[in-house]
Amino acid sequence: MIGTCKLCCKEKELRHSHILPEFMYQNLYDASPKRFYTLNVDLDNSDNSKRKIEQKGIREYLLYGDCEVQLSKYENYAAETIYAKNLGNKATIKKANETPDQQYFTYEYEGFSYSDFKLFLLSLLWRVIISKSFNTPEVDEKIVEQLRLAVHKQDPLDFDDFGCLLQVIKYNKGQIAGGFILDPFLTKNENNPILNILIDGFMYSFYLNSKQLPSDKKDFFLKKDGTMVILGRVLFTDKGLFERIKAAFDFFKTIKK
Numbered sequence: 001m002i003g004t005c006k007l008c009c010k011e012k013e014l015r016h017s018h019i020l021p022e023f024m025y026q027n028l029y030d031a032s033p034k035r036f037y038t039l040n041v042d043l044d045n046s047d048n049s050k051r052k053i054e055q056k057g058i059r060e061y062l063l064y065g066d067c068e069v070q071l072s073k074y075e076n077y078a079a080e081t082i083y084a085k086n087l088g089n090k091a092t093i094k095k096a097n098e099t100p101d102q103q104y105f106t107y108e109y110e111g112f113s114y115s116d117f118k119l120f121l122l123s124l125l126w127r128v129i130i131s132k133s134f135n136t137p138e139v140d141e142k143i144v145e146q147l148r149l150a151v152h153k154q155d156p157l158d159f160d161d162f163g164c165l166l167q168v169i170k171y172n173k174g175q176i177a178g179g180f181i182l183d184p185f186l187t188k189n190e191n192n193p194i195l196n197i198l199i200d201g202f203m204y205s206f207y208l209n210s211k212q213l214p215s216d217k218k219d220f221f222l223k224k225d226g227t228m229v230i231l232g233r234v235l236f237t238d239k240g241l242f243e244r245i246k247a248a249f250d251f252f253k254t255i256k257k
């Protein structure tokens with residue numbers, strides 16, 4: 001299909017691209033046939049909540065070949081690091097802590113390539129916003145353009161531009177709350193809009209205006225020295241998130257005791 005590449009804005013033959021890199025939801029696939037769940041939650045009107053079963057993953061005509069290759073470079077990097085798909089893993093956990101009640105965990109990583117991992121995060125955010133497959137809340141066009149330019153020019157920006165808090169959400173100490181994608185939703189922190197998307201147990205919370213945050217709120221963002229703190233939390237400690245999932249999905253049946 002000929003169309004305008006969303007990244008470089010050139011008229012080209014477009015690829016039928018994955019919106020989310022495939023490794024991010026490999027664990028979501030049922031054994032056979034391959035499928036996974038996407039959940040859309042409307043907290044104000046639960047009748048509007050939807051549950052979709054996707055075959056094979058969500059694709060759209062977004063990118064021309066060279067631009068897709070560029071993004072796949074960052075995807076491969078993320079696959080090797082936080083998703084540990086290959087053996088070339090360079091980022092490691094330096095220290096892991098848990099609170100005495102075992103409701104929160106922190107994993108202090110070091111050894112990330114700031115540029116590669118930050119560009120992965122920025123490209124993920126950008127794709128989720130421009131995709132028509134998700135019911136992503138409206139985001140200011142200036143922000144979308146800023147993201148497009150950063151990804152296109154391979155500029156990872158400052159650590160506190162579009163800072164991302166990455167959390168592993170668990171049902172209990174051992175079990176990750178995976179198996180589904182929760183459609184993107186907006187929350188606020190100190191008047192700062194945050195776009196959240198939960199993908200197979202990994203919650204990506206992108207602060208859309210994170211420069212303005214007080215410095216202690218930036219502790220979890222990826223730093224230029226390659227360190228990042230990833231937070232683990234038990235789902236039931238986050239009432240908003242818990243309600244959101246519960247409203248859409250009878251997930252209790254899937255919890256194996």
Ligand SMILES: [Zn+2]
Nearest residue numbers: 005008064067
């Ligand atoms: Zn392009």
